[in-house]
Amino acid sequence: MKVPFLDLKESYAELQEGLDEAFRRVMQSGWFILGVELENFEREFARYCQVEHCIGVSSGLEALHLVLRAWSIGPGDEVIVPAHTYIATWLAVSYAGATPVPVDPDVRTYNIDPKIIESSITPRTKAIIAVHLYGQPADMERINSIAKKYDLKVLEDAAQAHGSLYRGQKAGSLADASGFSFYPGKNLGAFGDGGAITTDDAKLAETLRLLRNYGSKHKYSHEVKGFNSRLDEIQAAFLRVKLSALDEWNLRRKGIARRYMESLAGKDFILPYVPEGIDPAWHLFVIRTENREGLKRKLDEKGIAWMIHYPVPPHLQKSYAGDGYRKGDFPVAEKIAAQILSLPMGPHLTKGQIDYIIESLA
Numbered sequence: 001m002k003v004p005f006l007d008l009k010e011s012y013a014e015l016q017e018g019l020d021e022a023f024r025r026v027m028q029s030g031w032f033i034l035g036v037e038l039e040n041f042e043r044e045f046a047r048y049c050q051v052e053h054c055i056g057v058s059s060g061l062e063a064l065h066l067v068l069r070a071w072s073i074g075p076g077d078e079v080i081v082p083a084h085t086y087i088a089t090w091l092a093v094s095y096a097g098a099t100p101v102p103v104d105p106d107v108r109t110y111n112i113d114p115k116i117i118e119s120s121i122t123p124r125t126k127a128i129i130a131v132h133l134y135g136q137p138a139d140m141e142r143i144n145s146i147a148k149k150y151d152l153k154v155l156e157d158a159a160q161a162h163g164s165l166y167r168g169q170k171a172g173s174l175a176d177a178s179g180f181s182f183y184p185g186k187n188l189g190a191f192g193d194g195g196a197i198t199t200d201d202a203k204l205a206e207t208l209r210l211l212r213n214y215g216s217k218h219k220y221s222h223e224v225k226g227f228n229s230r231l232d233e234i235q236a237a238f239l240r241v242k243l244s245a246l247d248e249w250n251l252r253r254k255g256i257a258r259r260y261m262e263s264l265a266g267k268d269f270i271l272p273y274v275p276e277g278i279d280p281a282w283h284l285f286v287i288r289t290e291n292r293e294g295l296k297r298k299l300d301e302k303g304i305a306w307m308i309h310y311p312v313p314p315h316l317q318k319s320y321a322g323d324g325y326r327k328g329d330f331p332v333a334e335k336i337a338a339q340i341l342s343l344p345m346g347p348h349l350t351k352g353q354i355d356y357i358i359e360s361l362a
């Protein structure tokens with residue numbers, strides 16, 4: 001048996017009628033940028049995330065970057081970031097001209113460790129980016145408390161957390177602003193790149209709408225130096241259809257995670273740790289093992305796809321070599337990166353495929 005890591009063809013097959021209709025609707029409208037589909041999606045996704053405003057942009061990276069720009073964070077400023085995350089979190093800070101200041105993760109949750117954030121805050125610190133890694137919300141109550149103490153902004157990197165809950169509250173509503181990615185493999189994925197920002201701050205939302213569109217509210221009138229970072233009409237139309245399936249698909253992911261947790265307990269793996277009050281979106285199911293190479297070989301032999309999210313921490317990437325980091329600077333992030341492996345996870349895994357994965361691991 002061959003088991004893919006994630007089968008995106010099946011997401012189209014399940015929603016084909018609605019997606020095809022969305023495609024025809026946009027094609028027949030003749031309007032492809034900043035139109036009614038985006039307006040409707042922004043309204044619907046804001047309601048889903050329990051916030052007042054949603055601003056569609058071109059990617060998750062741009063969502064984070066534009067929020068930092070809108071907050072006037074730039075050269076000379078510092079932003080707290082997790083040491084264990086996808087590099088886009090760091091790049092957003094660098095694009096704004098500020099300096100990413102990494103903090104090691106909690107070895108259990110893989111999210112930024114609030115207990116050690118304060119030791120990295122300086123007079124130049126302006127914000128904290130809290131990543132909900134693998135779809136599990138970070139400890140937002142403690143992070144927001146630290147931010148309030150030092151008068152800092154908090155930005156959720158919710159790129160993997162569509163629909164996840166923190167103490168009953170949706171990701172996307174847990175900070176001053178939140179950035180989402182709609183990369184095709186996400187829980188709510190487009191059929192191309194896309195992203196969005198959610199916030200309750202009306203003034204911030206107005207600034208972001210300017211920044212995403214060349215700094216323009218009216219054509220050929222440019223109020224600020226902006227960017228070209230807009231969520232296309234066709235992707236917004238597709239996302240509206242997929243949003244209607246998100247909760248059901250997340251429930252399926254939750255069921256798969258439960259099967260993994262129950263069946264792999266007691267084996268030679270460290271399974272995900274979910275704190276009380278957290279309802280993850282289960283974007284990924286990540287285990288740890290000291291014998292990763294052996295596990296990879298076994299999965300390859302069985303035809304089971306796997307991935308590693310992420311094998312090299314940002315501070316050890318060549319792109320940040322100039323910042324002077326060395327191996328050993330963030331030991332928890334490095335330990336996690338050396339041991340993690342992601343098992344297949346998605347709403348279209350069949351019972352037979354899940355059984356086969358579990359039997360193979362056992």
